[in-house]
Amino acid sequence: MTKLKETYACIPSTERGRGILISADPKSNAILYCNARSIIIRHLDKPLDIDVYTDHGYPTTVARFSPNGEWVASADVSGTVRIWGRYDDHVLKVEFRVLTGRVDDLMWSPDGLRIVASGDCKGKSFVRAFMWDSGSTVGDFDGHSKRVLSCAFKPTRPFRIATCGEDFLVNFYEGPPFKFKLSHRDHTNFVNCVRFSPDGTKFITVSSDKKGILYDAKTAEKIGELSTEDGHKGSIYAVSWSADSKQLLTVSADKTAKVWAISDDGHGEVVKTLTSPGSGGVEDMLVGGLWHNNYLVTVSLGGTISMFSATDLDESPVILSGHMKNVNSIVMLKKQNVILSCSYDGLIIKWTQGTGYSGKLDRKVTDKIKCFAAVDEEIVTSGYDNKVWRISLHGDQCGEAECVDIGSQPKDLSFATLSPELVLVAIDSGVVLLQGTKVLSTINLGFSATACAIAPDGSEAVVGGEDGKLHIYSISGESFNEEAVLEKHRGAITVIRYSPDVSMIASGDVNREAVVWDRASREMKLKNMLFHTARVNCLCWSHDSTMVATGSLDTCVIIYEIGKPASSRTTIKGAHLGGVYGLAFTEENTVISSGEDGCVRLWTLTQE
Secondary structure, three states, X not given: OEEEEEEEOOOOOOOOOOOOOOEEOOOOOEEEEEEOOEEEEEEOOEEEEEEEEOXXXXXXXXXXXOOOOOEEEEEEOOOEEEEEEOOOXXXXXXXXXOOOOOEEEEEEOOOOOEEEEEEOOOOOOOEEEXXXXXXXXXXXXXXOOOOEEEEEEOOOOOOEEEEEEOOOOEEEEEOOOEEEXXXXXXXXXXXXXXXXXXOOOEEEEEEOOOOEEEEXXXXXXXXXXXOOOOOOOOOEEEEEEOOOOXXXXXXXXXXXXXXXXXXXXXXXXXXXXXXXOOOOOHHHOEEXXXXXXXXXXXXXXXXXXXXXXOOOOOOOOEEEOOOOOOEEEEEEEXXXXXXXXXXXXXXXXXXXXXXXXXXXXXXXXXXXXXXEEEEOOEEEEEOOOOEEEEEXXXXXXXXXXXXXXXXXXXXXXXXXXXXXXXXXEEEOOEEXXXXXXXXXXXXXXXXXXXXXXXXXXXXXXEEEEOOOEEEEEEEEOOEEEEEEEEEOOOOOEEEEEEOOOOOEEEEEEOOXXXXXXXXXXXXXXXXXXXXXXXXXXXXXXXXXXXXXXXXEOOOOXXXXXXXXXXXXXXXXXXXXXXXXXXXXXXXXXXXXXXXXXXXXXEEEEOOO
């Protein structure tokens, strides 16, 4: 049996030139955001208290809690809105196709009976309001000619809806049923966000023209603007009100967030400019913001979440980060007792059990990463060119990076853990043996190599090929001598690993099978490991060599015990949406997994 111990959540998906929406539960410190097909629920005061909803069939764009906090409405790029229960099994209440294109924003009415959604469409209305339980439309929303980026429900009666978008317009509707009342063209660029104040007296729009304009909530008359003195120098992507309706938070492409004091006559003055720690690069542009209870939350283009205190704006922010893309490798560093995870976009994140996010490894080279291996003192990576990079580790920082061009794109690489200078790299025509940044030998093996592993002492190598065979070689200096060929797999080999006691070898293939071999006799030690329904992407050994875990494209992790039949396996179903791509064991026999959903999870093995 396994139990989910911790989840290290992915960060919000972002897009340059677009704002993103993060929203909050009115009755707790929980927030919602989107990443690919997942909706993430996490608590600002408890970063490891995380829940993930994964039932959308398309990439998600926006999610909001209902006013009572019991339901969530979430939408995706297909124009579908799903309404589901926040707790337990996230039971689906209803599903509607509300637009013919992407939904960019949605909001519940304050009584929780209606929902308004806006976005893109093909030939029909860019905005739709509907009853949450039946889906019946409650009004007509004429007036927009281009994508509607944001919509808002007035939180007090009489109900009103305001919308804004790429046609530079701010439209106002009265109802229900809702009908067009009037339109403003005060902005000169995309209007990115509209929000009513919690007391229902005003609403504000912010735009890529760097302006924020305030309107009366009942009549939609313009009443004021945010001051241009000390204002934003870039597009403003999001705005959020304080609970007392007297202050605002705005975030901008100029990499700053600003807190504004709003006067009774509808004008705004800057109280404080907030800057998040970062390198000042493009990834530090701010695209999302939220004022919730005592938290001011900002999200950068790189996905970093910064949490400022509303009561002490001078206090340094708490930083939450993680992966946005597929996490394809996991390594447990024993000496430092930290977990390293790597995503293909080149990001390497450190995690600490019980704490979660512990920082990023700042590499001097920011290439994408295809293959990744690490020991306590060094990292070896390769991308989509012909280079292998060796990067020394000094505590939690990266040292100098050195590279070697091996003349062909690496497909897999493996450390000799007792002699880390030695690295074996699989390439299309065979293998390359490296010592430091020197190529010791390039061996043409006569078949296309797809996976490899080198023994800890560097005396032996196992190379898997497209033909499904495992070729075992003894290594003497720079030469390779074939000792045996192991045949059982019926598809290309995807992964090979020596057991920690070096008495066994485990391998997996694209045809969903894994095999454990006895190293000395070359016989199968554990067979019939055919319980995945798709290719085996990764595998790992427990520290005492008594268990082997496999991860697959079928989203499952399966744990086998050596000495017991494969049928007595333990299966973790749906471990990662989109597939499992990284696995590691801790010394306490906790399994760490990562996958296409950008999350890292720790699973505790328990006795039945």
